[in-house]
Amino acid sequence: MKAGLEVHQQLATTKLFCPCPSELSEQVERTVRRRLRATGGETRALDPAAKFESALGYSFLYEVVPTTCLVELDEEPPHAINPEALDVALTVSLLLHAAPIDEILVMRKLVIDGSNTAGFQRTALVAVGGWIDVGGHRISIDTVCLEEDAARKVSEAGGEVRYRLDRLGIPLVEVATGPDLTSPEQVRDVAQAIGALLRSTHRVRRGIGTIREDLNLSIEGGTRIEIKGVQELRLLPTYADEEIARQRLLVRIKEELHRRQAPPPTGPIVDVSELLKDVTAGPVRSVLKTGGVAMAVGLPGFHGLLGRPGEPGPRFGRELADYARTTGVRGILHSDELPEEGFGAAHVEQLRNRLSLGKDDAFVLVAHANSAKATEALRQVLQRATAALAGVPPETRDPLPDGTSRFSRPLPGRDRMYPETDVPPVPLSSEHLTKLGSHLPERPEETRARFREQFGLSDDVAALLLQEGEADRFESLVRRGQPPALVVRLLTHDLPAFAATPRTEPVPEPSDDLLDSVLRALSSGQFAKEGVQPVLEGVLLHKRSVDEAVMSAGLAPMSRPELEALVSGVLDRNETLLRTRGRAALSPLMGDLMREVRGRRDGKEVAQVLERALIERLEKMGGPP
Amino acid sequence: MGEPTFDPRKKIRSLPVGTEVELTPPDGRTWHGIIVPSTEFSGENIVVLKLASGYNVGLEVTERDVLTVISKPRRPRTSPTVETVSSPPTEPWVALLTTGGTIASRVDYQTGGVKPVRDEREILAAFPALDAEGPVHILPVFERFSEDIVPLDWVALAQKVGECFGLGAKGVVIAHGTDTLGFTAAALSFLVRNPPGPVALVGAQRSPDRPSSDGFTNLPAAIHLARSGELGEVVVVMHDGVSDDRLAIHRGTRVRKMHSSRRDAFESRNAPPIGYIEGKRIELGGEARRPTGSPLRIDARLDERVALVTYYPGLTPVRLRRFLRNERGLVLAGTGLGHVAREHLRGLRKLIEGGVTVGMTTQCLEGGTDPYVYATGRDLLRAGVVYLDDLLPETAYAKMMWALGQSEDPARVRALLLEDQVGEFVTRRRLEDLP
Structure with missing residues (x-):
């Protein structure tokens, strides 16, 4: 495999082209409805991705929040580029040994999926040609860009997509590596290293979704595929593995189609509702029963290549379904998964005859209320099947939570970029660059070394803090007088565990002040470390x-007599255990006891009290010690 | 091709846009890209290259750079062309007059600004489904930003509108820059009398080279209205709110651009819009004027010798006189109910005695003028100032030119000004019509 990464990091400055705060909001004040149309750029040619999205004919509903101004709504021209954000991007460039451009020009990148109210994302190339050393390898950095983040997608239904405007315009630094990455693990390590470097500027936003990765990957005989917007760093190797498997499958299918001398599929698309009217189960039946149609098309040479549902690994049928779904249909049925319950072999045979298929040929079926929709969906299927003859079609894909990805749109070309004429060019003076260069922040590896020396952390712990993006918070809390070990435990254990608990409502990022007061209460004995959660x-x-919080969680510390009484109660209830296990009963009893203490007394102390009481009790019972 | 050149700064400036070059500064990096026009705000020695990624970068060329020409410019791709109708079609048709302005413009990548299109076919290329409901006959009248439009252009437009109706158009749409769209709408209201169908002025606050252009909604809606034939007056069709789903139909004499950039910049003052368009549905209020059946008349006589002056503290009689050379009319946008400083009384009286017609409007824009409430108003009225009730200053300016074109006699001009011509006076202003 050959892969490159684009790391996108939100900055903690105001927005890139307006003075709005870079904050998310749950307070929707009103909505605004818009439509977008594909337009040509400088060369007046339509970009394939833009054309594709325009053809979908979506309407967009934008949620306005209190922090929205006219710029996000595309009701006012963008202001000049945020100089603070530009300085962060330049600092990152210098940290990556990349060379800043002499005069920075803001471009419009056509994106008409509605995620930008203007129909384009503003982006500027800031620096080129740097490097970063990761795990003994020098990884090239192709570009550092500064761009505006897109609006947040809230929902999508019935040809209407709803976006919230809070995220639109937040500055993003984009670091793109060269295609130097050769293993899924290296992809993750490089992403982590770049993430740590970005955080070393201390000017980045934190929390879920504030750093996102695009993975560009190809294999021998495959094509560059972009998996866009991975938020879970730890899943990067999985996405890489799954994409390798998918491209391998597509290369195999291409070879097989050539061996079978399959011609490009051209249709016809046929209405087969009549043949299927007595299908007794599944989507075909429910659509036909409510007056819809079933349309089918043959795919010459594809028999056995589409895969069966439930089969492990990638399946070509899923690729076809992804394309079909872009037209709004729910899915497809194909010959490799038929017959199924209620859809008998006789139906399959009739369909094959109707479509005049040979034994090597497959067919795809779409049932929908609207015959034009079904036809459009099958046209997409034909297009995708035709592309299979050439191997892996260039695509942008959406990452899914299970580590696989789904077709999103064709890979855009350079026709989608044209100058943003509303924003003047920004010349970079060498004085300014020199000034930034002489005030570079501490690099992650320097921070790691300093943490070892200054706070006595082990190298692993220091590395973990940096990797988790907790270096700043660690330092801030320790400087407030908190013991390093306690802070490390909070940041690398308690907080991640807390964040990992599934909840319906989003959890706000705790401020340093708040964490400080929690730690203060903990170290003054208001509750034990088991009560942190x-x-x-x-x-x-x-x-x-x-x-x-301490009171309402019932964590007010237990008095020593209370604890002793609790211990004695536990011992009373477990006499049989004491008889059979003797001192070995300590560990199961400790578990019971801790559940009752629930953090109201330190665990170590509980253990001491229990052990002493257990020994006394065993002596009393006269059994062997 | 391929050989390095001597002074790269001179050489690169001599190369045409579209040349593919390689530029190697002393630091050893190599820039490979196509020369594109640099912006007018770019630094002196900056050359702009479009890289393979699509990004443009501004590079400072020094004499130590090595410049290699890779290939000459390729022939530029031509824009898609659409056949235009050369003679009026037989089915009901709509005339689209183009004048330049954002709606009929595109980005000029050389200057970075927006420029009018030179070719009306480009408009149809930018608005693919414009003639979906029937033929649209596109007639370029001139190509100017609306700030460059002069009163004589209003006359040319009025005559063109007359020609179109004469040839059987069901309605006429005028694509116009938004900055002075209100002026043109007001002027055409007085120049084009008894139109047999709608005359709809339309513009865009975002140029159609942007996917989000409001022109994509405004222009088709204006054409839809024109084709309906349901109105017999000059109107402006623009966004009613910031959403793309509802448009307002404003009477040409009451409409004003009230925001520099919003899609819903146009507002009717003192009264609600006369109608709305939502999708294909046209909803007209009771005030909307239907075609009367009376013959169309183009009143193309216009006397341009009119000044429009907003009164401000510190505007002395001496300064005011500088606006006036051979003017026959003066429209004042006075304060409040229609006032200027009392020191102007003598000068204004002299002007009026000399045959100049002086009209008074309010710079408040909302509400009418009234000379009777304060002593200053009463004195101005006695001096001969014509109080124009709630006419917008711009509408009064256009109406003054039209009225002066009709008569040499100040008394007649005064009468024409005070007479309601095309529903320009509101007179009954309701609480709920405040914006």
Whole structure:
């Protein structure tokens, strides 16, 4: 495999072309409805991706939040580029040994899926030709760009897509590596290293979705595919593995089609509703019963290449279905998965006859209320099947939570870029670059070394803090007088565990002040470390003060006599266990006890009290110690 | 081809746009791209290259750079062409008059600005489904930004509108820059009398080279309205709100651009719009004027010798006189109910005695003028100033030119000004019509 990465990091400055805060909001004030149309750029040629999206004919509903101004709504020209954001991008460039451009020109990148109200994303190339060393390999950095983030997709239904405008315009630094990555693990390591470098500027946003990766990958005989917007860094190797498998399958299918001398599929698309009227189950039956149609098309030479549902690994049938779905149909049925229940072999045979198919040929079926929609869906299927003769079609793909990806749109070309004439060019003076260069932030590897020396952290722990993006918070909390070990535990154990708990509502990022007060309460003995999770829940989800959270979680510390009484009760209830296991009963009893103590007393102390009481009890019972 | 040249700064400037070059500065990096026009704000020694990624970069060329020409410019791709109708078709048709302006413009990548298109076919290329409901006859009248339009252009437009109706158009659409669209709409209202169908002025606040252009909604809606034939007056069709789903139909004499950039910049003052368009549905209010059946008349006489002056504290009589050379008319946008400083009383009286017609409007834009409430108003009225009720200053300016074109006699001009010609006075202003 050959892969490159584009790392997109949101900056914690105001927006790139207006003075709005870079904050997300749940407070929707009103909505605005818009449509977008594909337009030609400088060369007046239509970009394939833009044409594709325009053909979908979507209408867009934009949610306006309190932080939205006229610029995000495309009701006012963009302001000059945010100089603070530009400085962060330049600092990143210098950290990556990349050379800044003499005069920065803002471009419009045509994107008409509605994620930008203007129909284009503003982006500027800031620097080129750098490198970063990761795991003993020098990885080339092709470009560093500064661009505006897109609006947040909220929902999509019935040809209407809803976006929220809060994210639109947040500055993004985009770091693109060369196609130097050769293994799925290296993809992840490089992403982590670039992430740590970006965070070392201390000017980036934190939290889910504030850093996103595009993975560009191809294999021998395959094509460059872009998997766009991966938010889960740890899944990067999985996406790479799945994409390798998918491209391998497509290359095999291409070879097989050539061996079978399959001609390009051209149709015809045939209405087969009449043949299928007595199908007794599944989507075909429900669509036909409600007055819809079933349309089918033959795919010469594809028999056995589409795959069966439930089969492990990638399947070509899914590729066809992804294309069909862009027209709004729910899915397809194909000959490799038929017959099925209620759709008998006789139906399959009739269909094959009607479409005049040979034994090597496959067919695809779409049932829909509207025959034009079904026909359009099958045209997409034909287009995708035709592309299979050439191997892997260039695509932008959406990452899915299971590590696979789904077709999103054709890969855009350079025709989608044209100058943003509303924003003047920005000349970069060498004085300014020199000034930035002499104030570069500490590099991640320097921070790691300093953490070892200054705070006595092990190298692994220091590396973990940087990898998790917690270096800043660690330092801030330790400087407030918190013990390093306690802070490390909070940042690398308690907080990630808290964030990993599934919840319906989003969890706000805790401020350093808040974490400081939690730690203060913990180290002053208001609750034990086992109580950190419930306290975090109280302060973050229920907006309680730390004291209130401790109280309401029932974590007010237990007095020593209370603890001793609890221990004695546990021993009473478990006499049989004591008899059979003797001192070995300690560990199961400890588990029971901790559940009852629930963080109201330190675990170590609980263990001591229990052990002493257990020994006394065993002596009393007269059994062997 | 391929050999390095001597002074790369001179050489690169001599190369035509579209040349593919390789530029190697002393630091050893190589830039490979196509020369594109640099922007007018670019630095002096900056050359702009379009890289393979599509990005443009501004590079400072020094004498130590190595410049290699890779290939000459390729023939530029031509824009898609669409056949235009050369003679009026037999089915009901709509005339589309183009005048330049954002709706009929595209980005000029050389200057970075927006420029009028030179070829009306480009308009149809930019608006593919424009003639979906029937033929649209495109007639370029002139190509100017609306800030460059002069009163004589209004006359040319009025005559063109007359010709189109004469040839049987069901309605006429005028694509116009938005900056002075309100002026043109007001002027045409007085120049084009008894139109047998709608005369709809339309513009765009975003140029059609942007996917989000409001022109994609405004222009088809204006053509749809024109084809309906349901109105007999001059109107402006633009966005009613910032959404793309509803458009307002404004009476030409009451409409004003009230925002520099929003899609819903156009507002009717003192009264609601006379109608709305939502999708294919046209909804006309009771005030909308239907075709009367009376013969169309083009009143192309216009006297341009009119000044429009907004009063401001510090505008002395001496300064005011500088606006006036041989003017026959003066429209004042006065303060409040229609006032200027009392020191102007003598000068204005002298002007009026000399045959100049002085009209008074309010710079408040909302509400009417009234000379009777304050002493200044009463004195101005006695001096002969014509109080024009709630006419917008721009509408009063256009109406003054039209009225002066009709008569040499100040008394007659005054009468024409005070008479409602095309529904320009609102008179009954309701609480709920405040924006």
